[in-house]
Amino acid sequence: MVYVPEGQFLSRIGPTEFLKDLETFVGADAVQEWKKLLDAVIPMSAAAMALPPLSIRGDLGILSTAAGRYAPSLLKSFIQMGPQGALGATKLLRPFQEIVDSLGLKNPFVRNWIDLLCFLLAGVKSDGALSAEMVYMFAEWYKPGCLLEYPLGGTGAIIDALVSGIENFGGRIALRSHVEKILIENGRAVGVKLQSGQVVRAKKAVVSNASMWDTLDLLPPDVVPKSYEDKVKATPQCDSFMHLHLGFDVENAREDLGIHHIVVDDWNKGVDGEQNVVLISVPSVLSKDLAPPGKHILHAYTPGTEPFSLWEGMDRKSADYRRLKEERSEVMWKAVELALGPKFSREKCDVKLVGTPLTHKRFLRRNRGTYGPAIKAGEATFPGQATPIPQLFCCGDSTFPGIGVPAVAASGAIVANTLVSVSQHSELLDAVGI
Incomplete structure (x- = not known):
């Protein structure tokens, strides 16, 4: 809706x-x-x-x-x-x-x-x-005949498929393995050092899907060309997010509840104006297995319009932080009440979690909790996946084609394609029929 x-x-x-x-x-x-x-x-x-x-x-x-x-x-x-x-x-x-x-x-x-x-x-x-x-x-x-598909099992099903693809071809995913720095030897990226002290050596290349600013922080300052550093630091950033995660009884929402909702308060404030647009997703409407029987899960958020400056330097355990969370989350609560109808009650929610730009920064390891680079077509272009440091590649929303899941997926594919031979790449295109 x-x-x-x-x-x-x-x-x-x-x-x-x-x-x-x-x-x-x-x-x-x-x-x-x-x-x-x-x-x-x-x-x-x-x-x-x-x-x-x-x-x-x-x-x-x-x-x-x-x-x-x-x-x-x-x-x-x-x-x-x-x-x-x-x-x-x-x-x-x-x-x-x-x-x-x-x-x-x-x-x-x-x-x-x-x-x-x-x-x-x-x-x-x-x-x-x-x-x-x-x-x-x-x-x-x-266009005529177009369809909008949603994965059975929610977005987690896509993650499971990606994990299977990696593991089926001999890959390994290491969780809770936070990278402390990218290792550079003889001017080339050769691996990473984890916060635990463990060193992971690269066979062919190091690929970072961290933002351009976070990747820069992982590199020894003396190996980064000043022109590259200056360009990264000069790149404008999108703002951050407010998040609201809820769990509640199905009976506390309208019977014809849809999965996705967009709420715009005032066009005059601009779609990029803070506290003006709220997006809501209730994936358990389509995939009932995502929540316990008789329950719904909901995620509401402000789409990259929350200024980090409002939160910068705050103590997450302080009363001031709790008050600001309550104040800045109110717009999402009101949007949820509009979308779910008169039967919905905040007090009846089993789960109530509010995320802020500090949450976004902490859990997603995003510089200033940013959505990504605010690069405008016609004024600048997203950088490619190669970097000035040999054997170091970047993918994600700091690289071409840009922000958004489709673009980010494409950027990862570009790096993967670059690291294999042309014949292997062509075999893949044949296999998927394009």
Whole structure:
């Protein structure tokens, strides 16, 4: 469900359902503008999708695995788009706002909705979101026949599958093995030293999926080029999060409860304004095995809009910290009450956990609890996976393609592809049928 100043509606994917909501809550002009947007970006999605992210690698082998393998499909997509569409595809590496502006879209709700989608996906509004990413996702959400899938067993099932994949090929996952520093010998990354004192040597390379700022802190200062250090420190950061985790009886929520909810208080505050947007997920609506019988679990959060400066230096055991947690979590409680209906009661919750930017920093090892780099398309680009230090690679939301689960997964695949031969990489592409 979506709760916006104009009203509340169940936002469905596909090309026509959202048009009905626009007609009801906004008006005919919004419908026409949305059709105009889809007519422009859906054809462009062929170009955005013609080069699978899994084909990319960080060396010259990309000429074989990507350019050579997919050049025919790229060319075909450009031909099908026609001259005007092909010309529009040149905007894929520019901010999405440029496409929106070029179409003359003026309706405030349409512009705000686009900004909201961009911000929730990429951490920046349409003036900073990469067009290629948004065009790709618009096709996933709004093209005919599209589906939104949710894994049985929740996101934990995806983690279990990844663990199986690693272990089935001889890999090992070490938990509670906190890295103290990355070891550099003769200018090359050769392993890591854990806080326990144990040293883990690398056979081929060290790959860090920590943020660029946290990775920098793991390196000996004397081996890092000043230009690289300065660039990392100058990269702007997204804000942090407030979290609310709840467990409660099924009977304390509306019977038609959906899994996902978005609550926007005031468009004038901006979708990136603090305390203005709250996202809510109740995964036990679809996967009942995620909670005990008769119970629901819920996660609500403010999407990267909580300033770390409000919390910096606070003692987590202090009364001031507890008071600030109560104050800053109120917006999430109110959003949950709106989404779950009149039967919901805070007092009846079995589990009530509030997370702050300090929680985010501590448990996710994120510098200042940040969502990630606030890199705007058109002003800067996300760095690649290679670093100035040989045998040290980075992946995650500090690298290309950027923020968000799909982008982060692609960045990890790029590093993995780079560390194997072109023939092995090609065999993988054949095996998955792309």
